[in-house]
Amino acid sequence: MSWFTQLFHRRRLYDDLADEIRAHLDERAAELEARGMSPAQARDAARRAFGNVTSIEERGRETWEWPALDSLLIDVRYGLRQLRRAPTVSAIIVVTLAVGIAAATTVFSWTRSVLLNPLSGAADADRVLALETTTASGSWTPTSWLDYRDYRKYLTSFDGLAAAFPTSFAVGEDSHAELRRGELVSANFFDVLGVRPAVGRFFPSNGDEAEGAEPTAVVGYDYWQARWHGDSTIVGRVVTINHYPFTIIGVASSSFHGSMPAERIDVWVPAAMLGQIVPTGGWWLRDRGTRTFRVLARLKDGVTTGAARAEVEAFTARMAKANGDVSKGMGGMLLPLWKSHWGIQDGLRAPLLLLLAACGLMLLVVSVNTANLLLARAIGRRRELGLRFALGAQRGRLIRLLLTEASILAVTGSALGFTATIWLTHSLRYLLPRFASSSVLDPHVDVAVLGFTVALTAAVALFAGVAPALHASREALVEGMNRGAIGTVHASRLRGALVIAEMSLAVVSLVLAGLFYDSFRRTRAVSPGFNADHVAMSAVSVTLAGYDSARAQTLLRDVAERMRREPGTSAVSYTDHVPLSLGSGSWEDLRIEGYTPEPGENMKLYRAAIGPDYFKTLNIALDGRDFTLDDDSAHARVMIVNEAFVRRFLSGRAALGARVKGWGNWFTIIGVSKDVKTYRLTDSPTPYFYVPVRQVYRPEHGYTFLARSEVPPDEAVRLVGQAVRAIDPTVPVFNAMPLVDYIAGPLQGQEMAARLLALLSGVAAALAAIGLYGVVSYAMAQRTKEIGVRIALGARPGDVLRVVGVQASSLILIGLVLGLGGAVGVARLVSSMLYAVGKGDVPVFAGAAATMIVVAILAVSVPARRAIRIDPLAALRAD
Amino acid sequence: MTDTKSRDLFPGALEMMALRLLKREPMHGYALVQRIQQASNDLLQVEEGSLYPALQRLLKDGLVEAEWGVSATNRRVRIYRITRAGIKHLTSEVTSFERMLEGINLVLTLERA
Numbered sequence: 001m002s003w004f005t006q007l008f009h010r011r012r013l014y015d016d017l018a019d020e021i022r023a024h025l026d027e028r029a030a031e032l033e034a035r036g037m038s039p040a041q042a043r044d045a046a047r048r049a050f051g052n053v054t055s056i057e058e059r060g061r062e063t064w065e066w067p068a069l070d071s072l073l074i075d076v077r078y079g080l081r082q083l084r085r086a087p088t089v090s091a092i093i094v095v096t097l098a099v100g101i102a103a104a105t106t107v108f109s110w111t112r113s114v115l116l117n118p119l120s121g122a123a124d125a126d127r128v129l130a131l132e133t134t135t136a137s138g139s140w141t142p143t144s145w146l147d148y149r150d151y152r153k154y155l156t157s158f159d160g161l162a163a164a165f166p167t168s169f170a171v172g173e174d175s176h177a178e179l180r181r182g183e184l185v186s187a188n189f190f191d192v193l194g195v196r197p198a199v200g201r202f203f204p205s206n207g208d209e210a211e212g213a214e215p216t217a218v219v220g221y222d223y224w225q226a227r228w229h230g231d232s233t234i235v236g237r238v239v240t241i242n243h244y245p246f247t248i249i250g251v252a253s254s255s256f257h258g259s260m261p262a263e264r265i266d267v268w269v270p271a272a273m274l275g276q277i278v279p280t281g282g283w284w285l286r287d288r289g290t291r292t293f294r295v296l297a298r299l300k301d302g303v304t305t306g307a308a309r310a311e312v313e314a315f316t317a318r319m320a321k322a323n324g325d326v327s328k329g330m331g332g333m334l335l336p337l338w339k340s341h342w343g344i345q346d347g348l349r350a351p352l353l354l355l356l357a358a359c360g361l362m363l364l365v366v367s368v369n370t371a372n373l374l375l376a377r378a379i380g381r382r383r384e385l386g387l388r389f390a391l392g393a394q395r396g397r398l399i400r401l402l403l404t405e406a407s408i409l410a411v412t413g414s415a416l417g418f419t420a421t422i423w424l425t426h427s428l429r430y431l432l433p434r435f436a437s438s439s440v441l442d443p444h445v446d447v448a449v450l451g452f453t454v455a456l457t458a459a460v461a462l463f464a465g466v467a468p469a470l471h472a473s474r475e476a477l478v479e480g481m482n483r484g485a486i487g488t489v490h491a492s493r494l495r496g497a498l499v500i501a502e503m504s505l506a507v508v509s510l511v512l513a514g515l516f517y518d519s520f521r522r523t524r525a526v527s528p529g530f531n532a533d534h535v536a537m538s539a540v541s542v543t544l545a546g547y548d549s550a551r552a553q554t555l556l557r558d559v560a561e562r563m564r565r566e567p568g569t570s571a572v573s574y575t576d577h578v579p580l581s582l583g584s585g586s587w588e589d590l591r592i593e594g595y596t597p598e599p600g601e602n603m604k605l606y607r608a609a610i611g612p613d614y615f616k617t618l619n620i621a622l623d624g625r626d627f628t629l630d631d632d633s634a635h636a637r638v639m640i641v642n643e644a645f646v647r648r649f650l651s652g653r654a655a656l657g658a659r660v661k662g663w664g665n666w667f668t669i670i671g672v673s674k675d676v677k678t679y680r681l682t683d684s685p686t687p688y689f690y691v692p693v694r695q696v697y698r699p700e701h702g703y704t705f706l707a708r709s710e711v712p713p714d715e716a717v718r719l720v721g722q723a724v725r726a727i728d729p730t731v732p733v734f735n736a737m738p739l740v741d742y743i744a745g746p747l748q749g750q751e752m753a754a755r756l757l758a759l760l761s762g763v764a765a766a767l768a769a770i771g772l773y774g775v776v777s778y779a780m781a782q783r784t785k786e787i788g789v790r791i792a793l794g795a796r797p798g799d800v801l802r803v804v805g806v807q808a809s810s811l812i813l814i815g816l817v818l819g820l821g822g823a824v825g826v827a828r829l830v831s832s833m834l835y836a837v838g839k840g841d842v843p844v845f846a847g848a849a850a851t852m853i854v855v856a857i858l859a860v861s862v863p864a865r866r867a868i869r870i871d872p873l874a875a876l877r878a879d
Numbered sequence: 880m881t882d883t884k885s886r887d888l889f890p891g892a893l894e895m896m897a898l899r900l901l902k903r904e905p906m907h908g909y910a911l912v913q914r915i916q917q918a919s920n921d922l923l924q925v926e927e928g929s930l931y932p933a934l935q936r937l938l939k940d941g942l943v944e945a946e947w948g949v950s951a952t953n954r955r956v957r958i959y960r961i962t963r964a965g966i967k968h969l970t971s972e973v974t975s976f977e978r979m980l981e982g983i984n985l986v987l988t989l990e991r992a
Contacts, residue, residue, distance in 0.1 A: 020931065023909070023956055023957075024912075050928040053928065056931055057931075060932040061935075063935040063936050
């Protein structure tokens with residue numbers, strides 16, 4: 001008989017067996033009757049001779065069963081019945097598991113898309129490393145094209161090195177142009193990353209050699225689908241990028257999105273075309289001091305990361321000496337992609353890992369709580385389990401039964417949680433600054449994420465099921481032998497330990513949330529030094545519009561002038577660096593008259609090129625005079641520096657009138673501004689300086705208009721955009737939003753992380769309360785008779801409360817002490833991620849402890865009140 | 880209630896005996912039980928019911944076939960018949976059993992000597 005027919009004909013097989021046994025018994029009884037027994041005696045004797053009919057029938061049926069599958073199905077069916085009998089407990093377990101698993105899986109999917117899978121579509125991405133340049137002060141900076149060419153020529157640890165410069169392209173003709181993310185890449189870019197073309201081919205290997213000689217482009221798969229509807233005749237078509245015609249030669253594979261993590265690049269052109277993409281920028285390729293590229297290196301087979309790192313460090317140290325004029329003190333580092341400084345992952349790495357840890361913590365509490373509730377139920381069922389054992393159930397079978405129940409709960413919870421995850425993954429954008437979110441790829445739920453959920457579920461089911469199952473089966477053994485309470489003592493100890501674990505984990509997560517919220521609050525309270533309220537911003541890319549310096553200057557002047565005439569506008573200006581932007585900005589190597597730098601001192605200072613009225617627009621106090629439209633290349637070069645600049649380089653001297661050399665020219669300081677936070681709110685004041693746009697034209701970052709206006713912020717933003725379009729509708733506008741929104745970007749992630757942590761710790765605290773409630777209620781129920789006696793003997797409510805309190809408070813105290821101890825350790829671990837939060841941040845710890853105590857007292861008060869109300873007569877009569 | 884002697888049979892013994900008897904002639908379960916007890920001079924007190932799981936195993940492995948029919952006493956019973964595979968299986972089982980018995984015997988006689 002094939003297994004298939006067996007499976008579907010089992011009902012008949014079983015019936016046959018039952019009939020046969022009945023026939024046997026009849027035949028034996030008939031024979032015995034014939035020998036003179038009474039019918040009843042004969043039937044009994046026949047049964048005795050036959051043995052246990054039920055058990056024999058079952059053993060017979062077992063022959064046909066797939067033992068594992070069939071008994072599993074039975075266990076599942078039985079487990080479901082059990083769970084339905086205690087709907088509240090089951091619901092609590094399922095919902096908390098769902099929350100825990102949804103949170104952990106969501107954060108995992110974010111982490112995966114941002115950190116773990118930064119180069120989707122690349123072959124053997126784990127052999128690809130980031131080679132990054134460090135400045136003399138140890139901070140990170142992009143790499144210059146010439147440095148990259150040297151790396152490629154001399155480094156031997158790599159199969160290939162690719163360079164990429166991510167930027168924005170205006171794709172299409174004039175007024176139909178759309179702004180797209182693009183990359184200028186080395187010709188070997190796709191080869192090094194191991195990407196295959198979906199259509200056509202990639203750049204020729206000699207594509208880096210002659211500037212401007214390779215006007216070809218590769219487009220991204222999604223862009224190809226969206227704009228050309230997947231038309232395979234795209235190869236050979238000409239597309240205008242930044243007003244220059246490029247011939248499309250290929251389409252990248254669908255899974256490849258460029259070199260930037262969590263960002264989608266739509267167009268690639270050879271780096272040698274930089275002069276055509278940025279009309280004023282062709283010389284960047286010939287200047288070792290202009291650093292714009294990201295370098296990715298593929299390790300040679302058999303070369304270890306350590307060996308490659310050693311080679312990179314030695315080589316870059318030699319290069320820093322050889323090119324001392326621009327690279328003095330600089331170095332190189334080889335990093336795994338997830339540690340690379342490029343892109344949003346740099347800012348998200350720490351919060352994501354922290355959230356992942358917090359989710360893990362919460363999931364642990366959820367599991368402990370589930371274990372606790374299951375254990376409570378197992379204790380409640382010890383009669384039943386004891387009976388099963390007495391009837392011959394094997395211990396392993398009982399354990400499996402209880403584990404099956406835990407698994408049903410875990411699987412149900414996970415299914416719910418996973419469904420929630422599908423929705424939640426998209427909320428990653430709330431962690432991102434508003435201006436970054438548009439270009440970011442949505443993280444999605446894929447096989448890896450599903451695998452993660454399944455693994456979590458299995459872990460939770462095992463963790464939450466094993467202890468109760470082992471315990472309960474042991475209990476059943478005891479119960480089978482005598483009805484003593486030996487096992488109960490063991491159970492309450494185990495449950496007590498679980499509650500203590502829950503309490504302490506909850507305290508740890510409360511402290512963690514408190515520390516982060518505190519850090520966020522303190523960061524937000526820091527004054528940036530300028531007033532962003534009522535300021536609208538809009539950025540324009542003059543390079544994308546194909547402007548030269550003169551046209552750009554006219555545009556900036558005219559748009560500002562037009563905006564200034566709008567009613568309600570009090571001041572308008574423009575800059576190439578908006579304060580508190582993410583990103584590294586631009587610096588210039590300065591020589592300051594009368595100041596001798598110490599050996600190795602970093603004289604590369606960050607700066608902004610701005611228009612007139614900048615300080616008025618942002619309400620920054622200024623000593624001396626502001627720039628005017630007359631501060632152009634025809635006039636003496638002028639500079640405004642901040643107070644930190646004066647303190648460091650011009651102390652004890654008159655700042656106004658001092659001279660500074662940069663860009664090969666001498667500038668005279670005409671003003672001193674108050675310090676403002678230029679990069680991060682948490683930075684300490686750093687020397688910074690401003691030059692007029694008309695004297696230092698650097699269009700690569702685009703220019704941003706800032707307008708202070710009394711009209712509502714969104715209306716003001718619209719007016720700025722309208723002013724730009726009125727002057728030239730072909731100029732692409734981006735980052736149009738109120739300035740407060742823009743600078744809140746970095747804080748938004750922090751706030752979101754703090755809120756998430758608060759939510760997670762709230763769940764953890766609630767679970768600890770449930771656990772405590774369960775344990776104390778159970779203990780009270782056990783002692784109902786004793787308390788009844790006490791009340792009958794004259795104990796007052798206070799006395800009864802003391803009985804309840806002694807047990808509960810020891811659990812609470814131990815939990816608190818362990819939790820606070822753990823929190824001190826955790827706080828030390830995360831201290832580098834916190835702003836102005838000391839290691840011994842007493843109020844946070846005290847607050848967490850107080851919260852936990854209040855929650856615990858609430859949890860205990862319910863059973864305590866029940867204990868006071870015990871009716872001694874009823875209690876004594878019971879049982 | 881439970882006859883401890885029946886537990887003393889080694890696994891597979893019941894199947895072997897059933898096959899041996901069925902090789903002589905097809906019969907139904909009740910008759911098989913009777914025959915085992917008679918043939919062993921009642922030395923083997925087999926718990927009657929335990930034959931049925933054994934028969935189910937033989938059925939599943941295709942060593943016997945079963946068919947509903949009518950017994951000598953005119954009852955509706957399920958009659959078992961050994962298959963070709965059953966005969967082959969019996970032969971090899973008996974051989975290995977005899978070898979085992981021989982081994983045990985050697986050890987036991989050594990003890991006595």
